[in-house]
Amino acid sequence: IAALGAAALLALWAAARLAGLAGVPLPPAPSFAPLAARASALVRRARALPPVPRGALLGLATGLLPCGWLYAFVLTAAGTGAALDGALVMALFWLGGLPALVAAGAGLGAGLRRLGAHAPILGAALVAVVALASVAGRAAMLRSHHAAPAATTAATDAHARH
Secondary structure, three states: OHHHHHHHHHHHHHHHHHHHHOOOOOOOOOOOHHHHHHHHHHHHHHOOOOHHHHHHHHHHHHOOOOOHHHHHHHHHHHHOOOHHHHHHHHHHHHHHHHHHHHHHHHHHHHHHHHHOOHHHHHHHHHHHHHHHHHHHHHHHHHHHHHHHHHHHHHHHHHHHHO
16 A cells, blocks of 8 residues: 555656646745655664664664655555564665766766756656556555455355355
């Protein structure tokens, strides 16, 4: 359910972004400044701690970063329902995010500038496609999960009649 919720939120964000780019008046987005201030305060306090508590505090503070992708992956990790699977989702997010951040710093911005006004539209459309595909995949998984017990019951009933 958490993964379905994360995908639905991403789809809503993409729809709102595309609507805003099309000139549809939208209410202002919430400010993440209070969360950023809290995260900065935690980082300052963490510097004085020994390595293990410092790592734990900084890991917890990461959840306060104003990053929609981080929130989406945290919800997706929670949606796996298993600690190791959730840890794998977060590890893959880190492994995928690190090269993306390095590439952005190394000049991806120049390529995006060439796209001009189309870059935000393309980005929002890609988020919408990924989110809708995720919603469809999760919905299909939920349907098959709910259909399996009915099929098992029907097979058991048929076996009991013979």
